[in-house]
Amino acid sequence: MLSKYDYFKPDTLEKALEYLEKNSETRILAGGTDLMLLLRKDAVSCEHILDIKDIPETKILSYTPKVGLFIGASIPVNRIAEDDVIRGVYPALCQAIDGLASFQIRNRATLVGNICHASPGADTSAPLLVYNAKVHIASIEGVRIVDIANFFTGVKKTTVKENEIVIGVSLPDVEQGDNSIYLRKARIKGHDLCNVGLAMRLTSKKEMYVAMAAVAPIPLRLTELEKTIGTKELTSELGPWIQEEIKKYMDPRRNSVRSSREYRFHIAGVLAKRGLLNLLEKEAK
């Protein structure tokens, strides 16, 4: 099949939403680093391309102390990672971005595109989960706000409907002393989707939050594991325990092109232990 589509780049959200209502078979274009591949391979059908990069609401990137961070849907991930303030407040988010694809892809790829594409291994998903991010989704009826934990519904599936546009993602502010880390393992260093992506966050109240990418059909927040950690004393002795424990919460694919289930179980354990020790070590300083 030949890809045939026209192109529309509205400058207001209203125009964009009206266009979506009127035209079925429309694909939303942000950075295009996933969509262009799908179109090239004729993996999706599409008659209209709706470029959202001129919509003012999607062009916002702002951090406000006591409120938090808003990342508009047109913001390429490099813009986020280059911001030293954001890096200081949400380290796991910026570390996840550092490991995503190559520099030139990161100049185009957006964080919102990353979660809307909803690959189980989407690198930014795990940090968003540990920061309780909220997804702002607009339609002509108005804006609804969805917890990131309820956003993913399956492999490459989300709660976003055909007539909706994600305008951005917000992350609540953190308190002094909050810290986080993102660890990933891929076949080669850089430039490959991860086999396991792990975000861990230690809040100022000494609560541990854990989320993982690429170990189940959707990115996972490990709330049960978090509860069990909550009953234990946070010391480096938890390392070997978490290394085994974390495997209970994973359901990696059997026939993955990137790695076997066994390998993913093993790596997840190693990363969990490493992440825990790293956060405790930083806290001790």
Add this chain to the structure above:
Amino acid sequence: MCNQNGGNNCFEYVDSQMPRVPLQLVVNGEKVIEFVDPAMTLLNFLRIQLKLFGAKEGCGEGECGACTIIMDGHTVNSCLVLAVEAQDSEITTVEGLSKNGELSILQQEFINNDALQCGFCTPGMLMSARNLLDRHPEPTVEQIKEGIAGNFCRCTGYQSIIDAVISAAKREREELI
């Protein structure tokens, strides 16, 4: 945009026959006004419509970096950008690096350091290296590696490319003094 050619894993540009849209942009310092196929990639626009054959299509999927150009100050994989997305933008391709028929310092250092063999990766590699030097005039080896990580070279083994970028950075700094 592209069509699978006779079932082979070989893609070539096929006109989508969609109504043409006006496109205005600046390419290598020159204003360009054209009508384009809305389904055409920026890479195909540069190569087929503007006859700028520097940027190459290696994979067409964002993996190899052979199509890297600089768009509004940022490197992008032009195989993943639609030509119409470049409206009002400023683009530099490898053809824009030399001035008045003379190769830039960076290009000269690629030659001096044998940083190319078949040369297929070179136009993209040069654009990533150019952008890296604009961001980090005195790059560390780690920064160079990170800067060219999205550009595959199947010939040189990369060391000569890293050497070329280091010598170019040094010469560029000296020329500033």
